Amino acid sequence: MRRTDLHRDEPPVFSFPLVETAAYKALTEGGLPAKRLSMITAATGYGKTVLLSSLYGRYREFGAHCYWVCLGPSDSTSERVISRLELCVSEGQEGYNPSEDMHKSDEPIDQRLDALAQALKSKDGATVLFIDNLDCCSDDTLSGVFDSLILNTANTVYVVLASTSEPEFSLHRLLLADHVARYGYSELAIDQSGVETIFGDTLCRTLGDSGIERVLQVSEGWPAALRMMEIILRDAAQPLDVLRSFSGSDIELARMLNHQILSSFDQAFREFLYSIAPLQSFNVPLCRYVCGDPKVDNYVQRLISNNLLIIPLDRNRFEYRLHSLFREFLLDEGERHLGADRRTVILQRASAWFEERGRWSEAIDCAIEAGDWSVAVDSLERVAVNFVRDRGDLSKFIGWVDQIQKVGCEPGLETDYWYVWALVFHRRYDYAARQLERLGERLNTEGRGEQDEMWRRLAIIRTTCATYTDDMSEVRELSQTWLDGIQDDDPFDVATVACTLGIERSVAFDFLGARDYFGIAQSSIPQANSDYGQAWVTVLSSLVTVYEGDFAICHDRATSALASIRHSSGDRSGMTSTVAALAALAAIETGKDQEAADYLALSLPRLQTHGILDTALFAIASAVKLWASPQGEGINVARLRDIATSFPPRVSLMLECYIIQRLLRLGRVEEAVDEARRAGIDCKRVEQGYNFALDRFLLSQTLIDLDIAVGRTSGIDERLQQEIELAKSQGRAGHLVELSLQQMTVALRGTKPQSAPRFLTRAISQAAKRGYIRPFRDRADLIASLVNDTKPKSWGFALSEEREFFNEICKLLPIAKSSTLEELEHLDGESGLLESPTPRELELLQLIEAGLTNQQLADRLFVSVATVKWHLYNLYNKLGVSNRSSAIAKARSLKLISN
Template identity: 35%
Template sequence: MRIKVDYRRGAEEAVGGGQQKVRVLGGNTLAAPAQPLPLPWLRPPLLAVPPQLDFAVVKTRLITQGPAAGGEPRRLTTVIAPAGYGKTVLLAQWYEQALARGEQACWITPAQQGAPLDNLIEALETALQADAVQVSSSRECRHLAQRVERLCMLLRNRRAALSLFIDGFEPCCGPEASALLQLLLAQSASVRWVVASRYELAIDCVAARLDETLRELGAQDLAFDPAEIRALLGEALCAGLDEQQLLDIAELSEGWPAVLRLLMRRLGEGQCPSTVLEQFAAGDEALAQLMGQKVLAPLSEAQHALLMELSLLPRLSGNLSAAIGLRSGALQSLVHLRALGCPIMSLDAGGQQYRFHRLFQGFLQRQSESVLEPARRRAILQTAAGWFEAQRQWREAIRAYVEAEQLGRAAQLLERCAERLVRDRGDLKTVTDWVDFFRDKGLSVGPLTEFWYLWALSFRRRHGLSIHQSRAIEERLRAACRSEGASGEIQELCRSLPIIRACSEMFSDHHRLAVASAQQWLLHNPDGDPFHNATAAAIQSLALANDGCLAEARASIRAAHAAVMQTSSCYGSAWICMIDAYIKIRMGECRDARDDVRAMLTTLEPEIGLDAPIASTLALIGAKASLDLGLDCEARQLLALGMRNAHGHGLLDLVACGLEVGVRLSMGTPEEAARARVLDRIASAYPERLSLMLSCYRIRALLSLNRIEEAIQEADRVVLDHTRAPTPGATYSQAYRALHAGTQLQLRVAQCAFGKALPLFEEELRAARSELRSGDLVELLLQMTSLSLMRNDREGARRYFLKALPVAANCGLIRPFRDQAVALGGLISESRPRDWTFTREEDRRFFMAVCRELPISQDWLKEEIGTPEGLSEPLIQREIELLRLIETGQSNHQLAARLDLSVPTVKWHLYNLYRKLGARSRSAALARARVLNLLR
């Protein structure tokens, strides 16, 4: 049976003598027999209701969005995914939602047997004439064109909206049924089609995308995200899993709903989660049934054999397929297999790179071990290894050589590419894992591999092993240097060992030792390797930042930037960006830090991938910047990315930023207890200082929620004392001391210990100002605002608040105001809007933004808040700085030196300042400023 382009041909033949006209759907007529025939073709399997599910449905983001996804509904929504991705569940939920809204909806399941096209036409006729006079079955028409014409007429006469949900479209995915579907779509805009299938539809998707009538959903859209995985597993199961195990579940399943349900059953049997995951990945019986009966059953033996050969490769492409000797058209065969419902993912927009779902690939590889001949297997792997090596895909090449049983070639390749894997790509795991593997096999590795192996050990936080290995490696390298004919490369490695030592000391929280080692490198290697120079400068800048020397730290990180720009290391650039962003956050420049992190993540994604540990650490810094800016949703997304590798990668102070975000976002929520366990486990993998910092974050979060007793208990548990080091005899940084002191101050304010709070406040305020810690300065001033209110000093509270506001406005800091929301809301609510005037427009706008975050009535916010009366226009920041400096009696030359400006530029700013104040001299300007309360 073939559908012609002209479906109307022969339609007149159906209208003849002895027939009568029947009026249906808006007055048009269709031909019908004089004696209506029985309707045996109205069978429940065609036109029924969704199947009953024997499990609880997770309200995924797609279910919540609905077919329209927040915009105009499309005429056609296709849901194409392999078996087990929840297509039926999704359509059933959308169907129920449509009925609940009072809309007309119809559920169709095409029959698997018989003539699928005939059955589909009959079901559609039934759905479309449900509100009209029933007519006879169009099966009585002799020509398919006549039946299609009748169906088109029903659609054109349809006025009321109707949603057609067609589940299990596989029997109708041939070219004829797909052509019919495309024709029917154009007949009526009031009918919405939602079609689910394991196989791709043979319709013109390009034209449908251009006229915006098509919405396409695939396996990646239906895959569960981490939040949905948690919801599926339930609180009871999640309570027995740590964060890493949940990440392992997400990575193993890749969000495949059927696989997740199988895993959930195994985890519910009470076995150790790690054992369950290991056994499941090795080949679960239920998983094998899913793969064999649902995925592979429709394929031919030749297609199955092709899949087993391709499963040996980590990724697939046409060039690679040709290189390993597969028949021409292997890539087209792969695309065809994907269209037949095999879980194969596209890696690029052009459809030239693919990979298997990991579990599907593992299943095929296990099958290939007993089916594929060993010689053929080795030949494929060896050829693929050479191809990967030529493409500079070293990780894939090394694995292929090893699986082809060519360990010597694999070790030689690692020697050639270890530097680029570690230095340029940050692929630390590949180097450490393969070196450990080769040593277990009794193979030795070259000096370059050993050097970068040590480097990778330090960055993966395996410090004890690094120190142990470094002695032996140093001895071998120095012996090689002393040998006759030692290469310059070997000698360079010997000179670079202090850099590795500095990294290990920094990661183990010995900042001062790390700085000494870095300085030793810089002293003896003024023209050394730019990558090592950047590392040394980065270590210095982080140590300076933690000692409160933020201006010097910024200068040092600029030197690191200049050095790393001479390399091609995306990994190195990411580390410099992280430390720079950390310094900016300490200085309150969260906007710039957030922008830098987002730009670097965009750069990392195509180069290294967001699954890389460096991306996780970078995301933790970005989460902190977003949280301080009040962007909680963005902070939560970045935190989820950052938690992937937080337990084993990152410097202590950078990871601490992420832990603070984790505490802030989870405290007071249902996930508080579970998140606390995860954060504790991460902190325990680092030196003790991180656990103490985590306690400080918890105390602050508890105080912001007015849970004072719990905060006091936490402080007593860790013996909070900012004058002591974390352990007897240890050194501690200024940043660490400031965190403890600030936490103690908050505790004293909460306990109304005013006498103890004031001296500590004055001390910390001076330190925050001298060290340029704008964020800490805002927090301190707002704490004193609360303290003044507790002492019933409303004028003092207002004064502290107005000091904090312009600093926070410059930085965009919202979170400190949220932490004091109750106190600040009361202060502002009891005033009048006209009591608040501002010298700068940005201060006024920021004040309004802060008020929207506080418990203040909307009526209060509706009144106008403006600039002081008498100012012709608001003052800019530079003019306010000048105003405060000339109050101290400084000359123009002193002002220019203080502000790093030229004297003519200072005079220009003073001219504008006098003009706005309506003054002719300094004394008149100061007098006018005092009247307008501009010198607060």
């Protein structure tokens, strides 16, 4: 969406000369602020904005990066303040895209603060953030915002705040760290030299020393009062007589000065000022339109030339605003002189003017302020899709609709529809569901049939909500019904619904069904011409390959997709975070830890924007597997738990399983047992049953690992065999690798260590073609002990890729003897025949391939069984294998027998 408040990203430009107050001198004495946070607090009219604007220019001259945020009435929450900071800090960066992606929730505050802090860290040299009108936000959570901006960034990042009152939030952490400097009335007050600067030589000579002293006594150095006094005294016939009439408190003085200023103007000019006071900002064309007075150009020029308490809002001095003290007074006066009806007409005309120029946010604000609800409803109906789908200001959009509903008005259907989407994006799922129900009732009341397009669009929201909230039974029913009724639907919608079913089938380990649905999505999304949608389909369809354990394929797809989305959307986009999560998992499972850490740095800061929990789990699992390693230095388990709580419950359960498994891999068995007890992970949890096959397997696997670690191996072989049979039937090769390694561990720690090589060989045969190296690295010491105690020629790998994979694993192991590694390397290579097989041995190869037993071989060749065994022994040695299946596979690879 096109930004319409461009004036807010730079400070106002003042035409009057700068008065160097004590605050200005203190804040510029060292070139940059003395403290990381500078708090400037004083009533309206004490020149806070002038001071900040002057500091902005001074620090830029000093070479600092300066960013300006002027808060307004709509910036009443921490989220809004962060949004404003994100916008000004990010805009102009390479790859920056202000339009956020559809089908994701708003990012949680702490994640956004982490990303903002990271962006500030990347700046070279000093950075100064200016935030004016902080009093617009009374949110007590602002303390966390400024703690993050100061404590989580380099000491070259400074924040300068201006507010009319002391902030309601706590700054105790920053105060304890001695990061705060405060400036108030005494530092902002103007002294005698300042009065002389404002009044000028001519007026000062007229007033004399006693008159200047009187000015300081009455104004107490209040900058706004001094500027209004200068306007009045400059035009007075007898300045000293007028000066003697000034008295009273600050508020009384301000009102009196305003009265005196207005009394010097003709009636037409005063009415012009009353007319423009309701406008937050104004320019000449807007004033012409709302006032309908041909003299408007002269009036605006009069304001400018007399510097009548107006502030330019852009460098070209096209748009202005009235000083807030003066505007508040004019609004009060305008109510008495103009009347409510005239004020309403002005706001209505302003709304129309803004709408005609596409400045929708201001147009709707004016319509709502005027109480012109029909115009507000009509305007919202036209732009709802832009504000929500194109990721405009969701909070403001929701606020507008809430206001419309509060006064008993009904928003348009399109507004209502996108209102529900906005609630979904904000993760307000329960309220969104209630609004969906209300919208459905509304459609029924209006007599719109079930086949109406809007009903199908509502069904997409329902199925998306069901996916986000992990209600897979609802997904199955709603999505299948929607697809069964497909006609000329938007390709993006088709891909969205098909993906929800693909997710549902994937987590049920129905990979054939999942591929069918993802196939529908993959054929539909190109027609939508959406890079964003294409990236989503790529990530979600990878669920199948992840659960099958094909991480080499995953890695290729994920890194390719990530390169594309980073190029088109930049590193800070939600989609980049999502694809990076998949790339991180693929990298860590294929043994590329540093690469995984780099991808996690892209993914974790925006992880909670992942509405679909399965993609978030990619990053969570990767982070835990890196935790407590050199590459995982910045990974915090408590932080991961916070992230998990923002998703449906099974994410927290799976995170606990990942943590327990990681603790066991690190040898921290007691901690793992305590963690399982704290999380309530025991056999009873398995007996309770789960809606998701993935949860059940992960829980079962974790309990088996725990039992192995503490020596509870009774019945464990049967449990493992049951899991293996189920994994085989579902095609979960990756899980078969894990289960075979668990069998190896049981064998080594039990009474049958001689069977351990067989289980390791089986695991390698499943992992080799898939590049699945992580489980072997996690058990490096155990596998090393097995390799050290096993003769190299005893490893019976059937395929060259298995031998190569095994060789790569062994290079990472603490092998005791270097000669062992040399022998293992000698196993690698397809031409490793020391001697060609004899004709009789080649005949044996053909017969064992046919499945004959040793006795059948002896009968066929008219020799004894002992002779057959002797021939097989020699054949195995020549081939470098230890069993029949390996001999057949090796013979095929060497083309000794046909495939």
